[in-house]
Amino acid sequence: MSDLRVLYVAHNHPTLHPGGAEAYSLELYEAMRRQPGVEPVLLARIGSNVARRRVAHPGTPFGSVNDDPNQYFVFTETDHFDFFTLTSRDKSLYSRHLTDFLLAQRPDVVHLQHTHFIGVDLLSQIRRVLPDAAIVYTLHEFLPICNHHGQMVRTFADELCPEASPRRCNECFPEISPQSFFLRERFVKGHFASVDRFLAPSAQLMDKYLRWGIGPQRIEVEEYGRLMPDRRAGDPAQAKSPANIGFFGQLSHFKGAEVMMEAMAMVDPGVDAHLWLNGANLELQTEEFQEEFARLQEGLRGRVTFRGPYEHAELPKLMEDLHWALIPSIWWENSPLVIQEAFFHRRPIICSDIGGMAEKVRDGVDGLHFRGGDPVSLARTIERATTNPRLWRSLREGIEDPYPMDAHVSKLLGLYEETIEQRKGVAVSA
């Protein structure tokens, strides 16, 4: 029997843009490459917002990433992407170039990690070009549902949004008509109709897509599998109190940057608590945000240390001094990878009591919840956490190992086979 050919489509390549979904896409590709009988191909989007200059060759958007003949870039102009309708204005990207790519590669399965900057049109074009191929789509956020950066947070007052509708979306964007939101939804769902199976890394994310209208028979929860580093971070030096808290990720509004800074300012001066910021992309945030952040940082010199951006491989080292990981996001999140990473290194987590965080971190078992978006609640939680070594030790005991990549890979391979079989049924009955 010939190898199972699986094409992974990602909206970025981790060598160009560090990010959770990107890192996971490459890890999954590499894990699949080690599987006998599987030939994975990775197609990662590249464009002017991540590359310094146009890198495509004349006449084709495709190019190699490195020596690996199965990794490709596809160049798309950022300007050509319609962020509202999630489609490329250059339709020859689908009708010509991606079609040629699909015809040349002939994958049995196309597993999309994202369609951002490429466009949802790819989904129905895959179906047209390769009627037998199984199409699997992992959902990482709410971009298909929500025009507000896919966060499902209202544009006013940071209110969490449980559900989209043309009327509600128009409330968030008064300048965009309900009719436009209706068309957006119809367009995205029209292309989503070609997908055989959606995967949601968290149940709360799946719930929102179910409510949006993806049929329950087409979607299921499948957590990210992770390749974990060779070693776990050592234990922090024995001190009087578990005082060191680490934040990892983008310093942005939705990630709760202001909430955690305000909370640190409220922590009782007698409590020994210190926040270590391992964050990137501050320079990409709005000027207002950067000023606000600088202002908050100013009064917190003794309490907060900014360690700057980090490489994924440095994580064990960075975790070494820390007792806690903090995830103060004010949006739902999906399944934050930092949870798995912190748990692998046996660090309990302090997080907002909403969405994927509340789902993946068990309050009082392997972490502590605080009221999402509320700096007072976070300050009190930090005080409780950092002054209570026994609590810290008991939460550590409650941590379980994250979902391993091997299990994830077997699960996916089973799912691919099953979907291919289902498609044969479709082809026969049609």
Next chain:
Amino acid sequence: MPDAVKAKNGARRRSGRAEEQATRLSPDVDLVVDAGAVELRKSRTAGEPDGSLKALLREELAALDADRRNEISAELGASPLVGEHPSLPLSGSLYEIREVLRERLPACAVDARQPVGLAIEQILAIDERSFWVSGWMHDEDGEGAVTLVSPEGVRVEVTKGALRFERPDVVQFYATLRGTTRNHGFTAFFELPAPSLLTDGWIAELQTSEGVAVEIRCPAVVVDPLAIRATILGELGNRGPVGGELAAEHGRHALTRLQERIVADSEVESVDLYGELPSEPVASIVIPLYKRLDFIEHQFLQFSTDPDFAGVELVYVLDSVEQKDELAAKARELFALYGLPFKVVNLTAGAGFAGANRHGIEASTAPQLLLLNSDVIPDRPGWLTAMREFYEGQEGIGALGPKLLYEDDSLQHAGLYFHRAPGAELWENAHCFKGLHRAFPAANVARPVPAVTAACMLIDRERYEEAGGLPLHYVQGDYEDSELCLRLSKAGYENWYLPQVELYHLEGQSYVADTRRIPSEYNMWLHSEIWGRRIEELMAEFDPFEEGDPIE
């Protein structure tokens, strides 16, 4: 008045017979008048025009009616002798004849209140006999005929067969007059029976269906080929799709002639030899150079360490002629360093990609030709022998193209095919597996393909010549190689792709600019116009995505 006309003086001569009168028009041609019959005759004696022309015309022909006088001037201008002995003095004399004989019409003044208007905006000299005219005319019913009169007297009705189109500016100008036509504009390619050499002196006449006749003087004829090419392409772009009626009826004829003229204007100025080339080379490598001379050094480094080059005749052709001295200096330095023998063909004027290749091929001698671009750099030695051996082992092969790579090891060339978007009429050239990795299995199968690129193409010289070589009619072309391959395929040969041989092709991105849009569209149209049928047959048989057994 042209200088050639002013230069004449002297007295009229009587010829041998009493009734027949003759006068010298140019060193080669006489005018002979005999009982009202007028003709040009080859001069039997040496001599210069003697100034007796005007008097002769007045005495012998002035009494004829206007139509007959116009006819005589036109017949003289169209005489085969003008084609056999074209010269400025002859054209000057013919102009003088036209001016004496021609019945002048009332001058047309362009006025928004006048019912008749005429303008010639440009006359372009494609070559000595063929022209391109654009202008507009206004009359009551749009049925009027515009006739151009060449300085030599030849009359051509250009509105017959011209492309007519709406000119919003003219419609606006005559808005107060009622008229039935909106298609004031006209553009036409036309040919004369004999050369016209004078740039000044063209007349345009408008004859309306109601019997009104007026004339205007035309602007001087444009002769610079590159300016003409740009103008014609611009007009093609402005009148609907580039491959529309204007291209089919006029543009194609004009541009084909123009391309031929551009190449004909370019001659070999000198051939510089560096070192001693093999006396009986097995292959000639012909490399046109245009602007970028920095690649040569990289080619030399690779060529000089490749034993195959002992039997090779290496020929560079400089198409950007202004770089002659720069190239000569570089050539001396590189020869001193690498000791690799080669020759450089210098041209008098740029000939374009196909033209430069033609010059290079004529200056070469081997029985096999390897056409190569200057930005193609071999991956490893031995490539030429591998190509030649494959070529010789393949019965009925036409052109052979190897695998070409981009700098990131993705495929630039693995054979050419033709692509037509669903619903589109025109075929465009497409590259098999472009952008995929050099190790992509399906691209590692040697197979017959519809065409291969001329960036690196091996072909037997006889077959190249049998197929007529690279065509000249594409504008700053991209389709020369595919047309050559289509000609080969029509003659029964098969073109092959060979993946075992790998070279890098650092294909530039600069020219993708918008200025290339119209020429590219025109070329694509012309290519489809000529080869559409053949391409359809070939593509019915060819699957660009076919998977075969990859080479080991």
